[in-house]
Amino acid sequence: MWLDFYSNQDWLCTKTPVTEGCDPTKISHRKLKFTLPLSKQINGQSHDNYFINEEVLKAVLNLKASEYI
Numbered sequence: 001m002w003l004d005f006y007s008n009q010d011w012l013c014t015k016t017p018v019t020e021g022c023d024p025t026k027i028s029h030r031k032l033k034f035t036l037p038l039s040k041q042i043n044g045q046s047h048d049n050y051f052i053n054e055e056v057l058k059a060v061l062n063l064k065a066s067e068y069i
Contacts, residue, residue: 002027005056009034012047030055 004016004027015031018024034049050056 003059004029005032005050005053005059006030007032007034007046007049009036009041010046010049011041012044030059032056 002016006013006015006029008031015029016027018027032049032053032055034046036046036049040046
């Protein structure tokens with residue numbers, strides 16, 4: 001399973017497309033909401049938010065919400 005984290009505020013990456021013939025059950029899209037000024041979106045600083053986002057960190061560390069709290 002591939003976890004695809006993306007945000008519309010991040011101009012350096014986007015939601016990974018699933019092309020015809022691929023198994024859509026092998027990818028899980030997770031939209032994140034960042035609230036950043038336009039200047040940080042333009043210069044790419046919004047991309048750094050994945051490294052501090054709680055949902056992304058829990059997934060990387062393979063933690064469930066109940067285990068984290």
